[in-house]
Amino acid sequence: MQKRLSTVHKFTMSGTSQATAAFGAQTYKVRVATHDQPAYIRIGDGTPTAVDTDSLFPLGWSECFDVTPGQKLAVLQAGTAGILTVTELT
Numbered sequence: 001m002q003k004r005l006s007t008v009h010k011f012t013m014s015g016t017s018q019a020t021a022a023f024g025a026q027t028y029k030v031r032v033a034t035h036d037q038p039a040y041i042r043i044g045d046g047t048p049t050a051v052d053t054d055s056l057f058p059l060g061w062s063e064c065f066d067v068t069p070g071q072k073l074a075v076l077q078a079g080t081a082g083i084l085t086v087t088e089l090t
Contacts, residue, residue, distance in 0.1 A: 013077035037082025
């Protein structure tokens with residue numbers, strides 16, 4: 001299956017959960033990357049809220065996750081403010 005880079009969601013993480021817009025109709029996979037701080041992430045329907053008991057995504061890491069069109073990803077800083085990107089793959 002060919003993957004193309006599509007919409008990019010960029011966050012400056014904070015102590016409050018933030019969520020992406022709904023993933024596009026052709027998005028079945030996303031690439032998540034932390035740039036300078038670890039983060040807690042949650043993928044779900046509606047508007048998910050990331051909390052400090054969710055999956056910890058390490059500093060300087062990138063990984064692809066399967067998603068369903070219309071889902072969203074929420075992020076919460078695990079250290080101090082840092083950058084996290086979510087790239088939709090179509």
